[in-house]
Amino acid sequence: MKKPLLATAAALALCSASAPALAGKADDSLVWVTNIEANVPLVWWENLVDIAAMQHHYFDTLVYRDPKTMEYLPLLASEWSRVDDLTLEFKLRPGVTFHDGSAFDADDVVSSYTHLIDPKTGVMNASLVKWMSGVEKVDDMTVRITTAKPFPAAFEFLASTRMGIMPSEVWDNPPKNAAGEPDYANMPVIGTGPYKMVSFQPGGDMILERNEDYFDGPKGHPAIKTLHMKTILDPETAVAELMVGSVDWVTGLTQDAVDNLRGLPGVTVLDGPDMRISYLMLDATGRSGDTPVKDLKVRQAIAHAIDKKSIAENLVGPAANVLNAGCYPTQVGCSQDVEPYSYDPAESKKLLEEAGYGEGLKVTVDAYRDRYLLEAIIGNLREVGIDADINMLQWTGLRSKMNDSKVEIAQTGWASSGLNDISGIASVLLKMTPDDYCQNQQVKDLLDKADTTIDAELRDATYKQALDIVAAEACWIPLYSHSKPYAYAEDLDFFATADGFPLFFLSSWK
Numbered sequence: 001m002k003k004p005l006l007a008t009a010a011a012l013a014l015c016s017a018s019a020p021a022l023a024g025k026a027d028d029s030l031v032w033v034t035n036i037e038a039n040v041p042l043v044w045w046e047n048l049v050d051i052a053a054m055q056h057h058y059f060d061t062l063v064y065r066d067p068k069t070m071e072y073l074p075l076l077a078s079e080w081s082r083v084d085d086l087t088l089e090f091k092l093r094p095g096v097t098f099h100d101g102s103a104f105d106a107d108d109v110v111s112s113y114t115h116l117i118d119p120k121t122g123v124m125n126a127s128l129v130k131w132m133s134g135v136e137k138v139d140d141m142t143v144r145i146t147t148a149k150p151f152p153a154a155f156e157f158l159a160s161t162r163m164g165i166m167p168s169e170v171w172d173n174p175p176k177n178a179a180g181e182p183d184y185a186n187m188p189v190i191g192t193g194p195y196k197m198v199s200f201q202p203g204g205d206m207i208l209e210r211n212e213d214y215f216d217g218p219k220g221h222p223a224i225k226t227l228h229m230k231t232i233l234d235p236e237t238a239v240a241e242l243m244v245g246s247v248d249w250v251t252g253l254t255q256d257a258v259d260n261l262r263g264l265p266g267v268t269v270l271d272g273p274d275m276r277i278s279y280l281m282l283d284a285t286g287r288s289g290d291t292p293v294k295d296l297k298v299r300q301a302i303a304h305a306i307d308k309k310s311i312a313e314n315l316v317g318p319a320a321n322v323l324n325a326g327c328y329p330t331q332v333g334c335s336q337d338v339e340p341y342s343y344d345p346a347e348s349k350k351l352l353e354e355a356g357y358g359e360g361l362k363v364t365v366d367a368y369r370d371r372y373l374l375e376a377i378i379g380n381l382r383e384v385g386i387d388a389d390i391n392m393l394q395w396t397g398l399r400s401k402m403n404d405s406k407v408e409i410a411q412t413g414w415a416s417s418g419l420n421d422i423s424g425i426a427s428v429l430l431k432m433t434p435d436d437y438c439q440n441q442q443v444k445d446l447l448d449k450a451d452t453t454i455d456a457e458l459r460d461a462t463y464k465q466a467l468d469i470v471a472a473e474a475c476w477i478p479l480y481s482h483s484k485p486y487a488y489a490e491d492l493d494f495f496a497t498a499d500g501f502p503l504f505f506l507s508s509w510k
Contacts, residue, residue, distance in 0.1 A: 099196045
């Protein structure tokens, strides 16, 4: 039987009365900077990467993906088995308690996940939770999760920050809004994670304290006592505060800004990996009109004209990867072993000549970010006779224009929502949706098959078939993954993850 929520739960609810933490090793308080104003500390209703990262600190999931080995490890589940292609059974870890002192059991899993997949709850990015069709309690410490069709990426999704678990009592008794309806976004933040919520100021700061009763598990016991998320919108102010020791950790800076910090006393600069990749999407089917890029040879010429290696090494950052296929190298099902388009200006000019554009041609590239990288690409294209105009838009504007079939070439990017599975990118962007400019039925059929294939080897081979076709058609030209720079106090030991989520429970003071 569940314990009732303790009176101290109110202290864990959202509040703003707590005094700000001090920075640094001496105070055992890590002050880290976000440049985004968050109004809700729950990623289900505040789709921000920094809130998603913090959910890994105050919530746990059934499964934990080790950020170094990418192995799936038991977290709130102690073991699991596949009952059939549609059903997974999980035995739950005994002896776990929530931050309010109540015991963790199957009711909490069932209530959390049932609410998350209920349309009435209104979670953002619902596809990240609605892969489940149902959750049922087998006994007090056993649950089963079912899917409508085979879902081999289940463990990656289960390890996602969006699969955090709160007490069933919290879900069943949410606060009400003025109309008397459930106001889930204002629920108290009560998890089982390595840190407890102390305070949260909408649009401002968040303070977490170490959970001294945290169980022995793959996350380990956090070394740092206090985490203080400090909102600083101006990057120059953030750097200044880092320099004087008022904050300990900063990201979201330009590569130039971080490079200026290299070698300065008291500061460590780290170039971390980034799962976000950049790519060109080309209108292979002529949806935007009678454009030259309808011609395969023109698309191949564009691919051969781009010096991806030079751009990645000199402009993107030290941790960038040059890509042959549109997926991050660690992602399950991602094969970079497809036929590459080497940087070959002579071959590019030859292909343009064969396509009837020996005197050159003109195209327009729409984009929404990274203009400096696009300008380098445009320079490469001009060297082979392709005159490209740049049209910078907001993300919503670019997406709308692509959906309306008005884009000839788009430069954009995708971070897979941090999912270390190829279905987080290829199966989102290449299944003949309005913003898929390949519009290849064979590719879609292969992705549909791979997305529902439990056999790991067959799944990998099927994804590779799809990637090979996309490469041959040159309708989606992968460029490079990005490099994520960090600057932080030199006495902080910090590990940078590929998905960009800072896991401070892995950090410590030197």
